[in-house]
Amino acid sequence: xxxxxxxxxxxxxxxxxxxEALYKLNLVMRDFEASHRLRIVRVPxxxxxxxxxxxxxxxxxxxxxxxxxxxxxxxNPNMLLSELRHELGAFLIKKEFGGLxxxxxxxxxxxxxxxxxxxxxxxxxx
Numbered sequence: 843x844x845x846x847x848x849x850x851x852x853x854x855x856x857x858x859x860x861x862e863a864l865y866k867l868n869l870v871m872r873d874f875e876a877s878h879r880l881r882i883v884r885v886p887x888x889x890x891x892x893x894x895x896x897x898x899x900x901x902x903x904x905x906x907x908x909x910x911x912x913x914x915x916x917x918n919p920n921m922l923l924s925e926l927r928h929e930l931g932a933f934l935i936k937k938e939f940g941g942l943x944x945x946x947x948x949x950x951x952x953x954x955x956x957x958x959x960x961x962x963x964x965x966x967x968x
Contacts, residue, residue, distance in 0.1 A: 845870050846930075850923050863919035867926065874930060878937075882909045884916065900925040902933050903942070909933070932959040 849866045852858045858866070871882045880902070890901050890912050899921070900911040909929055915921050935958050939945045946958045 845873075846923060846927055849919075853919055853923070860919050864916070864922065867919060867922050870926065878933065880907060880909055880933060882911065884913050885910045887912050887914045900929050902929050902936075928959065928963055931962040935959050935962065 845866070849858075849863055849870070852866075853860075853863045874880060875882055890899055890904070890910055891897070893904055894901055899915045900909060902909045904910055911922075911925060911929075915925055935945050936942055939958075942957065942959075947955050948958065948961050949955055
């Protein structure tokens with residue numbers, strides 16, 4: 843996950859261009875696949891959204907052992923960063939706790955509950 847953060851910092855600082863960022867993110871994905879037995883695959887645009895919700899371009903929940911990412915995400919390094927942070931973080935949290943239903947939940951200021959995967963997004967990446 844640290845390599846994701848480094849790639850994001852370099853991209854935001856203008857020290858690497860989009861093509862370089864996409865190359866680095868591809869390396870991150872290959873490393874993650876090799877070390878965690880998770881296959882990362884491209885799927886047609888709209889595929890994940892049709893099975894989940896609009897604006898959700900990647901998911902590890904649709905098929906065990908598979909992270910499916912819509913094709914359009916691979917054209918935008920910022921979007922790919924965002925999806926990878928969320929999905930890889932969710933994968934690691936679920937792996938640690940033995941499934942989504944066993945992960946800790948949090949309550950926000952409006953008394954809405956959300957999974958620890960959402961906390962990771964809110965507090966570590968925003």
